[in-house]
Amino acid sequence: MSSRPVIELDNFQIDLGGRPILKRLTCALHGRCIGLLGPNGAGKSTLINALLGFHAPSFGTARLFGRDIRAEINVLRHRIGYMPESDSFIAEMTGVQFVRYMAELAGLPARQALERAHEAFFYVGLGEARYRRVGTYSLGMKQMAKLAQAIAHGPRLLFLDEPTNGLDPPGRNRMLRLIREIRDTEGMHIVLSSHLLRDVEECCDEVFILKDGRVAGQTNLEAERAANRKFLELEVSGQASSLPEAFQSLGCECALFGNTRLKLVLPDAVEIRELYAIAAQRGTQIRKMTYRRDSLEDIFLTAMEANGGEAGSLHRAGSPRSNGGRNGRL
Amino acid sequence: MAVYKRAYKPYTGSLTPTWSRFLILPRYAFRTVFRSKILTGYFVLCFVPFIVSLAIIYLYNNPIARTLIGMREDQNFPFSIGGRFFYYLLRIQAGMAFLLNIWVGPTLVSPDLVNNALPLYLSRPFSRTEYVIGKMSVLFMLLGGITLIPDLLLYGIQATLAGGGWFMSHLDLAGAIVASSLIWIALMSLLSLAMSAWVKWRIAASGLLFGFFVVTAGFGAIFNEVVRTYWGKVLNIDYVFSVIWQDLFNVSTVTGISRRWVGTFREQDVPVGIAWLVLAALCSAALFMLNKRLRAREVVRG
């Protein structure tokens, strides 16, 4: 986390087509990698576009690194990289030409632009392909080329909109690894907008949630993770049906899923050893024990529900928090 | 042994001056444009009128050279080098440059729009105005290179060869050459950029551009016949230019090429002021189209 806010919004309002899309947003974000979440239509893309200077605000101010985007947008744009969600390329240029062109437009002298273009390609893992026309690239390669053009001019703030879109698992792993590496570079900040909560969880240390153009939540994930040591997921061999009761008698909340999986909340007083002891007593082995990895999902759902009722978008019976209901969410 | 790890590094070096950034566009565009051999060949062909005119001017001012081609010393070309000469030269050059414009114009903007590259431009310290100026400069350089520059050169050569007398009596000719070329290039480039921004497919944009001139001319002719007037000629852009140029070059009405194209015609000419208005309207329309299409994000309604 940096001490000075990366993004500062003060009653920031954007109207498009006569309708208010972002409604008086106010916040201060400090994270190295800020996750931008929200349901479809919440205004995530509009916010990114506005911070890039594509839309003029109808009210309020927004600051990046302390600079007002309206007054100093050109200074800021030198330091910003953008990886759009949709396809964005010039088909007739080769990879190197394209990235070099974009780097020059960001202000780099021609020779440095060429050097950095090649460095960017090496970094994202496109080898010989950089000499082929971008129009011939596969989807994964286009995504990597998009990342390359976003980083070639060496920005300090990266806007990544659904960066793992359409990537197969190896590609996704690679992209996330690159994002984490960039995040860990001194002085770099990333804004990551994604529908995949796992991606955000793996990379981000702060999360900003929008709903209906308003702030629905802002969470420091690092702090959350420290607090989450108490939520466990267990998988056992043999019959687990008698375990929830036994665990509950220790003082834990516990729920059973299927035949072999349990989720429980471990209070500070209870030790893991005691869980193992109970399992051994009942002749079952504990085969898997992990801390909850979908805490972000909970944070997200809470934010949705707190801001206007029905969180789900498909009809379903029952509330999300009922015991053992809807995929047995705790 | 030292092992070097490649990591991301922000850029801390010097930057190019902001005002010069629009020139990046022509630099890259010319690389693409001149890769095509046919196009390069045609571009060279567009200099033929210049070469021919150069020869004529030289011969006109050089009695001894004239004898070499079989004329007598006191015999000369049946015309003089003046406004009319340069007017016709420009007409021919513009005709050839017209095709060049239709060919090259759409290759400038369409590729950027087809795959949504504009947000990448605009997320950099680069405005839409710089973008348009950059793209237009490509066409200005190309088209100006075969109309304005050679013509000014010829003017200079003629003035040198013909002496001070000719120069003093043809002072405003230089201005006419510059003004005529520039407004023609400006309008043509705006139209082709606008068309290529409106219709994303490159070949369709070319076809549309060509068709635009033909259809408007034809429409104008039909209008004239039906309503029995001459006002339809304002729809014929080629005619509109001829009116303006004739005014600038101070050339009296001639049986221009355009009239033969149109077929039936009415004797009276459209007033020059109206012609200028038509050009202004077309410019505005083109700028309007560009403004609408060149956006970082389309706002989808409903």
Add this chain to the structure above:
Amino acid sequence: MSTQTAIMQPPITAFAGRPESELILFENVSKFYGDVLGVNRVSLQIAPGVTSLVGPNGAGKTTLMNLMTGLIWPTRGRIRVLGSSPSDPEKFFRMVGYCTQFDSFARGVTGYEFIYDTLRLHGMSAADARRRTIDTLERVNMTEASRRKVAGYSKGMRQRIRLGQALAHHPRVLVLDEPLNGLDPMARAECMALFQSLGREGLHVILSSHILHEVDRISDQVVFIQSGYVVAEGNVHGVRDEVTDQPVQILVRSPEPNRLASKLFTQDHVTEAKITDDRRGVLVRTRDSNRFYDLLNRMVVEEGLEVEAVTPADDDVNSVYQYLIGSEGASI
């Protein structure tokens, strides 16, 4: 779960007892587009429930789906979907619903019309079609937006309306190509729940996805495809117990890794014990996971070993994918 051996023989699957009318059958199916390989010698038997197709882009997932839905015909081999063949379109196309990855629509059509027209094409009467359309729109929660043009929808809304169109005629086989693409987290969760419930109802839900942890959560069966070949298929969980030629990998996070490791080395079933880079865990390879867990559980209870987490390092789709297909992909 069965894995293809190096000579690429079709697997011997254990679907004994299910009649052909309940399965989707591929018998030695190959599909070539001219010289280009789509899929080669694929044999599959897909039972009711949720089956996921997993593999790199261009591996043949879409080809398989197109074959399954009768949009293309195989170059060789036989395909039967619940007993019908694509050459019998009347029967075949009623049973199958397909939601492709491509996002194209007739111009100017509204959400309501999109579904209604499809139902009418299936031969429903106007009144039935109207009712069914409203039903379907409710199911995918697109009722309010249904009167607006599809062109104005967001990506997620378009995904949902296409899902609706695939579901509307109540098919028995639902084929979905990356159905969660563009959906926000809540819609994702809801769709996954929907697919699971459809699978439980007895439908064949075939879907392809790159998001492996979601595949893990909802699939009954998984099919791994690479370069046009099926490299593995079956139930993912418990796979490692069956494959005994490769030792099982388990990661134990503990503040006392050395203690655990030294005890492990005395065990004959342990082939490798590696202390992790951050010195807070041990990565164990063992040929007998049962005995390992016994030992571990005993150490925690009786000897007071402190353990923070225990995870099998290769029992989910992600790990199997990494084994079979690769971890980060090579530099292109």
